[in-house]
Amino acid sequence: MLSIKNLHAEIEEKKILKGISLDIKPGEVHAIMGPNGSGKSTLSSVLAGRENYTVTEGEVLFEGKDLLDMAPEVRAREGLFLAFQYPVEIPGVSNINFLRTALNEIREYRGLPALEAKEFLKLTKDRQKLVEFDTKLINRSLNEGFSGGEKKRNEILQLAMLEPKLSILDETDSGLDIDALRIVSNGVNKLRNEHNAFVIITHYQRLLEYIVPDYVHVLYNGRIVKSGTKELALELEEKGYDWLKESYSETESVK
Amino acid sequence: MAKQVSTPLYQQLLDRFDGGLAIAQQAEPAFLKNARLQAQDSFRNLGFPSTRVEDWKYTNIAPFLKNNYSLDHEHAVLHENTLDAAIIEGLDCYKLVLLNGKLMATGYKEQLPSFIKIRPMAEAKEEAGFQKYFGKQIELEKYHLAALNTASFSDGFFIEVNANANLDKPLHIVHTFSADKDLFVQPRHLIIAHRGASLDVIESVVSDNNAAKMFVNSLSEVVVEENANVNHYVLQTAQEGLRLISHTEVSQKRDSVYSNYTFSLPSAELLRNNLHINLDSEHTESHLYGLYLGADHQLVDNHTFMNHRLAHCESNEIYKGVLLENATGVFNGKVYVHQDAQKTNAFQQNNNLLLSTKATINSKPQLEIFADDVKCSHGSTIGQLSQEALFYLQSRGISEDSARALLVTAFAFDVTEKIKIPELEVYINKLINHHIPANQEMIKI
Ligand SMILES: Nc1ncnc2c1ncn2[C@@H]1O[C@H](COP(=O)(O)OP(=O)(O)OP(=O)(O)O)[C@@H](O)[C@H]1O
Numbered sequence: 049m050l051s052i053k054n055l056h057a058e059i060e061e062k063k064i065l066k067g068i069s070l071d072i073k074p075g076e077v078h079a080i081m082g083p084n085g086s087g088k089s090t091l092s093s094v095l096a097g098r099e100n101y102t103v104t105e106g107e108v109l110f111e112g113k114d115l116l117d118m119a120p121e122v123r124a125r126e127g128l129f130l131a132f133q134y135p136v137e138i139p140g141v142s143n144i145n146f147l148r149t150a151l152n153e154i155r156e157y158r159g160l161p162a163l164e165a166k167e168f169l170k171l172t173k174d175r176q177k178l179v180e181f182d183t184k185l186i187n188r189s190l191n192e193g194f195s196g197g198e199k200k201r202n203e204i205l206q207l208a209m210l211e212p213k214l215s216i217l218d219e220t221d222s223g224l225d226i227d228a229l230r231i232v233s234n235g236v237n238k239l240r241n242e243h244n245a246f247v248i249i250t251h252y253q254r255l256l257e258y259i260v261p262d263y264v265h266v267l268y269n270g271r272i273v274k275s276g277t278k279e280l281a282l283e284l285e286e287k288g289y290d291w292l293k294e295s296y297s298e299t300e301s302v303k
Numbered sequence: 304m305a306k307q308v309s310t311p312l313y314q315q316l317l318d319r320f321d322g323g324l325a326i327a328q329q330a331e332p333a334f335l336k337n338a339r340l341q342a343q344d345s346f347r348n349l350g351f352p353s354t355r356v357e358d359w360k361y362t363n364i365a366p367f368l369k370n371n372y373s374l375d376h377e378h379a380v381l382h383e384n385t386l387d388a389a390i391i392e393g394l395d396c397y398k399l400v401l402l403n404g405k406l407m408a409t410g411y412k413e414q415l416p417s418f419i420k421i422r423p424m425a426e427a428k429e430e431a432g433f434q435k436y437f438g439k440q441i442e443l444e445k446y447h448l449a450a451l452n453t454a455s456f457s458d459g460f461f462i463e464v465n466a467n468a469n470l471d472k473p474l475h476i477v478h479t480f481s482a483d484k485d486l487f488v489q490p491r492h493l494i495i496a497h498r499g500a501s502l503d504v505i506e507s508v509v510s511d512n513n514a515a516k517m518f519v520n521s522l523s524e525v526v527v528e529e530n531a532n533v534n535h536y537v538l539q540t541a542q543e544g545l546r547l548i549s550h551t552e553v554s555q556k557r558d559s560v561y562s563n564y565t566f567s568l569p570s571a572e573l574l575r576n577n578l579h580i581n582l583d584s585e586h587t588e589s590h591l592y593g594l595y596l597g598a599d600h601q602l603v604d605n606h607t608f609m610n611h612r613l614a615h616c617e618s619n620e621i622y623k624g625v626l627l628e629n630a631t632g633v634f635n636g637k638v639y640v641h642q643d644a645q646k647t648n649a650f651q652q653n654n655n656l657l658l659s660t661k662a663t664i665n666s667k668p669q670l671e672i673f674a675d676d677v678k679c680s681h682g683s684t685i686g687q688l689s690q691e692a693l694f695y696l697q698s699r700g701i702s703e704d705s706a707r708a709l710l711v712t713a714f715a716f717d718v719t720e721k722i723k724i725p726e727l728e729v730y731i732n733k734l735i736n737h738h739i740p741a742n743q744e745m746i747k748i
C-alpha cells in the first residue's frame with residue numbers, strides 16, 4: 049500500500065529525515081516510536097504534503113502512485129489520513145460544515161454523488177457513536193476552544209467519517225484520559241480491516257496494548273534504527289532508548 | 304498643491320447651476336431653493352476633493368473625473384439581466400426598482416401596505432415629511448459631493464413609514480445603472496421611520512456590463528424617530544464601469560435602534576461610502592457592520608462617522624475587509640464623543656485580510672473624545688490566511704480553493720452572522736464563495 053524508499057527531507061536546510069525506508073501492506077498496523085525530535089512528525093508531515101519540507105532524496109509510492117507528486121488534498125482523496133499531533137483551531141468554520149465539505153470533495157474525486165443531508169447526518173451520528181464524540185462539539189467551530197483530548201477525539205471522528213486506506217496517528221494518545229484512550233482505541237479497532245492500514249506514532253506502550261501492532265519501528269535522528277514486533281515496544285518501555293542510541297552512534301562512527 | 308481636482312466637469316456642473324437647473328428648480332419650495340443656493344456656493348468653493356483633502360488622502364478620484372460625462376440620462380434602458388443580478392433567492396419581499404436614480408413605475412404602490420408611503424423624490428417636495436427632514440443634518444460646507452448633490456439632484460425615492468407601523472417583509476430597493484455613453488448621475492433619497500415604526504430595507508446596487516462609465520454621486524438621508532427600529536442593508540455588486548460615491552446621513556432619536564450592514568463586493572472600480580450616524584437624543588443604539596471584498600483594481604473606501612452628541616448612547620461597529628489581486632481598501636472609522644455625551648459606549652473594530660502581495664489596505668480608526676465618563680475601544684488588524692489552517696483543511700481532501708473560501712467565509716462570519724434575514728445571509732456567503740476561489744495568486748504566511 050505504502051512504500052517509502054530512502055526518504056531524505058529537510059526544513060530550512062536542516063536535514064531531518066536521513067534515509068527512511070518502510071513498507072506497509074493492507075491490513076497491517078505499524079507503530080513508530082522514538083525520542084523527541086527524532087523526526088516522527090516530520091515523516092508524517094512529509095507524507096501528508098505539508099509545504100515547508102523539501103524532499104531531497106528518495107521516493108514514496110502510495111498504491112503504486114507517486115505520493116510526493118500529489119497536492120495534499122489529492123493525497124487525502126487517494127486515501128491517506130493524518131491525525132495531527134497538534135490539531136489546528138479554525139474559528140468560524142463549523143465542525144459539521146467542514147466534515148461535509150471534506151467528505152463530499154473526497155466522494156466527488158472518487159466519482160460518487162454528494163451525500164444527501166439526511167444520509168450525511170446519519171453517517172455522522174453513527175461515527176460519533178463509534179468514538180463517543182460529544183454532539184455539542186459537532187456544531188461548534190472546528191477545534192476552537194476544544195480541550196486537548198477533545199481535539200484528539202475529533203481527529204478520530206474525522207478518520208471514521210472519511211474512511212481512509214492508510215491512517216497515520218501522530219501521538220493521538222497524548223492528552224487522552226484513560227477512558228478516552230480505550231474508546232479511541234476501540235474505535236480504531238472497529239475500523240481496522242484487511243483493506244486498510246495504520247501507522248501509530250506513540251511514546252507509550254499502553255496504547256499498543258489496545259491497538260496491537262504487527263510491527264514496531266524505532267526512529268532516531270532521522271533514521272529507522274530498529275524494527276521488530278510488538279515485543280520491541282515492551283523492551284523500549286523497560287530500557288529506554290539509550291542502548292539504541294549507542295549502537296547507532298557506533299555504526300555512525302564506523303562510516 | 305490644490306485641494307481641488309482640476310476637471311472640465313467642474314465648470315460644466317457650475318454652468319448648469321445657473322442654466323437649465325435653475326429653471327427646473329423654480330417651482331420648488333423656498334427652503335429647498337435656499338438649500339440649493341447654499342449648496343451651490345459650497346461646491347463652487349470646494350470643488351472635487353483632491354488627495355490633499357485629509358478625508359480623501361487615500362482615494363484619488365481624479366482619474367474618474369476625466370471622462371466626458373453626459374449629465375442627461377433620459378434615454379437609458381434597463382436590461383433584464385442587470386435586474387436579475389440583484390435577485391436574492393427565496394426572499395419574500397416588497398420590491399422597488401430604480402434606473403439611474405429614478406423610480407420605475409412597476410406597480411409598487413399596489414403591493415405595499417397603506418402605512419408606507421413611497422414617492423419619486425421629484426414629486427415629494429410638498430410632503431410634510433420632506434419639508435421637516437430634508438437636508439437637516441448634512442454639513443454642506445464640509446462635504447464636497449454632498450454639496451454637489453444637494454445643489455443639483457433631480458430625483459430619487461422618498462419613503463415614509465407611519466408611526467407604530469411594522470413592515471412585515473423587507474423592502475428590497477434595486478438601484479440599477481445603465482448607460483450607452485459616459486454618464487454622471489446624482490440620486491437623492493430620503494427614508495423616514497416615524498415613532499415606533501420598524502422597517503427592514505435592502506438596497507442593491509447593480510449595473511450594466513458595458514463599456515460606458517457611470518459616475519454616481521448618491522446621497523441618502525435616513526431618519527429614525529423615537530422608538531423606531533431600522534435594519535438597513537446595502538449590497539454593492541455593480542460592474543466594473545461604475546464609480547460610486549454614496550453618502551448616507553442618519554439621524555436617530557431617543558430609544559431608536561439603527562443597524563447598517565454594508566457589503567461592498569466586486570467589481571465597481573470605485574466605491575466610496577460615507578456613513579454618518581448622528582445621535583440626536585439620549586438612549587439610542589447603533590450597529591454598523593461592514594464587509595468589503597475588493598478584487599481586480601477596485602478601490603473600496605468606507606468612511607464611517609459615529610457622532611455621539613448626547614449621553615447614554617451605544618454604538619457598535621465591526622468592519623471586515625478582504626483584499627485580492629490589485630485591490631485597494633480604505634477604512635476610516637471616526638468616533639466623535641461630544642462633551643455632553645457622558646456614559647457613551649462606543650466600540651469599533653476593523654480587521655483586514657490581505658490576500659495578494661499587490662493589494663493594499665489603509666485602516667485608520669479615529670477616536671475623538673471630549674467627555675470623561677465613557678467606554679470607548681477600537682482595534683485594527685491586518686493579516687493573511689493561516690497556512691496551518693489551509694494545510695489542515697487540505698489534508699482532509701478539501702481543495703485549496705475551497706479551503707481559502709472556507710477561511711474567508713469564517714473571517715467574515717463576525718459580520719455575516721449579524722444579518723437578520725437568513726436568505727440574505729446565504730446570498731452574501733454565496734457571493735463571497737464566488738469571488739474567492741478564482742484568485743490563484745494568494746500570499747500565505
Ligand atoms: N519548522 C521547523 N524549523 C526548524 N526545525 C524544525 C521545524 N520543524 C521541525 N523541526 C525540527 O525537526 C526535528 C524533528 O521534529 P519532529 O517534530 O519531526 O520530531 P518528533 O519525532 O515528532 O518529536 P516529538 O516526539 O517531540 O513529537 C526537531 O529537531 C525539530 O526541532
Ligand SMILES: [Mg+2]
Binds near residue numbers: 133218
Ligand atoms: Mg511529533
